Each structure stands twice: as structure tokens, then as C-alpha cells.
Amino acid sequence: MMNKWEGIVLRTMPYGETNKIVTILTKEAGKLTAMARGAKKxxxxxxSITQLFVYGSFLLRTGKGMGSLEQGEPIDSMxxxxxxxxxxxxxxxxVELIDRLxxxxQRSSGIFNLLFEALHAINEGYDPEAIALFVEWKMLPVAGIHPVLHQCASCGxxxxxxxxxxxxxxxLCHRCFHIDPYIVRITPAQLKLIRTFATVPITQVGSLTLKKSTKQFMKKLVRQVYDEQVGLRLKSRSFLDQLDRTPSLLPPKEKPAESDE
Structure with missing residues (x-):
């Protein structure tokens, strides 16, 4: 059966001397894996259509077993x-986080739209670290974790x-702090920011610029949830940790005015 779907390339793997195995998240059919014959040439x-992050239109032959990518047209090469x-x-x-989860x-227009919005925002020059935080918080329910962020998890x-x-x-509200001796105190601004990450679409936020310390704090919170509750270990995270430890690896950039509001 032949189908034409829009999608984003999540992962590629060489197969033999000239072929690739490509994993694509499609808007219409969820995540699919297909053989792209000759794509390494x-x-x-x-x-061009089988490069990581590419958003395009894909003509796929599907049936039993792995599908076959017959044609493709890039819409945005990112x-x-x-x-x-x-x-x-x-x-x-x-893309690795979404791929693993x-x-x-599995059809989900919400996950596809989240990925598209995130990559589009990064491609437009928005802070990639902040965009990754949006994705991390929004993907928690997909991982089976439903944090209580609209009220106190104990008394409501x-x-x-x-x-x-x-x-x-x-x-937890101050009346219920005794329930957990290891609570992490947060300011009203941090509470608002966590709710923004978890509930507000990336497209509705605009240009969000955050202090490095704020991003590090938010990152520590959400990643500890992934580590303790999901047990997810991602290869790409190791490189991000290396960038945090060695910021000199990145070329200097003009810094925008930072705000946590």
C-alpha cells in the first residue's frame, strides 16, 4: 500500500553500503520506520529527504514488516x-526523547505538533535550551507521569x-511541606514558569529569554523526574552535559536581555 504523509525525520541508520533505515514521525500515521534504498549515495x-530533522512529504510503501521510502520532498530542511x-x-x-517515548x-497529532513547533522555534533562532525544557515538561504525560501543577498534590x-x-x-503547599522532607522550595515566578512549560503551547510564548541559572534549575527538576520515575537514559543528553561543563565548546553569541517573567 502506498501512502503520502508529512513527517519529520527522527533517526537514520546506515544499512549496507548505500542504504539507510529511516524513522519518521508522521502527522497522519505516527512513527514509522522505512528502508531508503540508495539514500547514502x-x-x-x-x-536530502533522509537527513535528521528534515520536515517533508514522504511517499511510503507499507505492508508487513518494514516499509519502503519511495519518494520524498523536503518542506523545511531546518x-x-x-x-x-x-x-x-x-x-x-x-528528537531522541520523543523517539524513545x-x-x-502510535498516532498523536499533539506529539507531532510539539516536535514541529520545537524544531521550528529552534530553527528560527529561539533559545534551544529553553525550547528543550518545553518539550521535556510536555512529554512527561506521554511517559506516564502526570505531575500535579495546578494545585497542592496533597490537600488541593x-x-x-x-x-x-x-x-x-x-x-505541595506550605501546609503540606511536612509530607516530604526533601521538597525543593520555589518562588512564585518559578511556579508560573513550570506551569508555562507544561501547559502553554510553544507558539503562544513568543521570545522567552531566561537566565542561565533559571534554566539550570528547571532542567534539574524535570530531569530528576525522568531519572527517578521513567529511568530514561539518552545518548544526546551526555553531549548536552558536556556543553554545560565546557561552554567554551560553543562559539560566542550576542546575548539577549534575560528575563524570567
């Missing part, structure tokens, strides 16, 4: 992501001072 008509080391690193982390054939209160609890996986 520079002159192949499938060469050129900036490919040319910028930091953008590449965070985009690689995002989705099953083949929506007023007072709040902290984040890894035990309750969500917010």
Missing part, C-alpha cells in the same frame, strides 16, 4: 539547526507558598 533523490552546534545538540536531544504506529489548595515534591510528583 550523494546523488540519490532520497539523500538549515539553521544543522549549522549551529548548540541548536543541533538540543534538537538531537528533543513513542511507539511505532491553590493558595499559599509552594514547593516541588519528587515524592508527590508535583507542588
Amino acid at each position: 550523494p546523488a540519490s533523490r532520497l539523500s 538549515r539553521h539547526i544543522r549549522e549551529d552546534l548548540e541548536a543541533t545538540a538540543y534538537a538531537s536531544y528533543i 513513542t511507539e511505532d504506529g 489548595s491553590v493558595e499559599g507558598e509552594f514547593a516541588f515534591s519528587f515524592k508527590e510528583i508535583g507542588f
Whole structure:
């Protein structure tokens, strides 16, 4: 059966001397894996369409077993992501996270739209570290984790001072701090930011610029949830950790005005 679907390339793997196995997240049919014959040849008509991050239109032959990529037309090659080391690193982390948390054939327009919005934002020059945080928080429910962020996870209160609890996986109000001796105190601005990451679409946020310390704090929270509750280990995260330890690996950039509001 032949189908034409829009999709984004999540992963490629060489197969033999000239072929690639390509994993594509499609809008219509979920995640699919297909053989792209001859795609490793520079002159192949499938060469450009089987690059990581490419958003395109794919003609796939499907049936029993692995499908076959017959034709493809790039819609957006995500050129900036490919040319910028930091953008590449965070985009690689995002696609690996989504790839690992989705099953083949699992249809979800929400996940596809999240990936498209995230890559498009990074490609447009938005802070890739902040965009990755949006994806991390929004993918928690897909991983089976539903943090309580709209009220106290214990008593249901929506007023007072709040902290984040890894035990309750969500917010605790000051009346319930005793439930978890290892709570992480958060400011009202941090609480608002966590809710923004988890609930507000990337397209509705605009240009969000955050202090490095704020991003590191938010990253520590959400990744500890993944580590403790999901047990997910991603290869791309190791490189991001290396960039954090050695920022000199990145070329200097003009810094925008930072704000946590």
C-alpha cells in the first residue's frame, strides 16, 4: 500500500553500503520506520529527504514488516539547526526523547505538533535550551507521569507558598511541606514558569529569554523526574552535559536581555 504523509525525520541508520533505515514521525500515521534504498549515495533523490530533522512529504510503501521510502520532498530542511552546534545538540536531544517515548504506529497529532513547533522555534533562532525544557515538561504525560501543577498534590489548595515534591510528583503547599522532607522550595515566578512549560503551547510564548541559572534549575527538576520515575537514559543528553561543563565548546553569541517573567 502506498501512502503520502508529512513527517519529520527522527533517526537514520546506515544499512549496507548505500542504504539507510529511516524513522519518521508522521502527522497522519505516527512513527514509522522505512528502508531508503540508495539514500547514502550523494546523488540519490532520497539523500536530502533522509537527513535528521528534515520536515517533508514522504511517499511510503507499507505492508508487513518494514516499509519502503519511495519518494520524498523536503518542506523545511531546518538549515539553521544543522549549522549551529548548540541548536543541533538540543534538537538531537528533543528528537531522541520523543523517539524513545513513542511507539511505532502510535498516532498523536499533539506529539507531532510539539516536535514541529520545537524544531521550528529552534530553527528560527529561539533559545534551544529553553525550547528543550518545553518539550521535556510536555512529554512527561506521554511517559506516564502526570505531575500535579495546578494545585497542592496533597490537600488541593491553590493558595499559599509552594514547593516541588519528587515524592508527590508535583507542588505541595506550605501546609503540606511536612509530607516530604526533601521538597525543593520555589518562588512564585518559578511556579508560573513550570506551569508555562507544561501547559502553554510553544507558539503562544513568543521570545522567552531566561537566565542561565533559571534554566539550570528547571532542567534539574524535570530531569530528576525522568531519572527517578521513567529511568530514561539518552545518548544526546551526555553531549548536552558536556556543553554545560565546557561552554567554551560553543562559539560566542550576542546575548539577549534575560528575563524570567
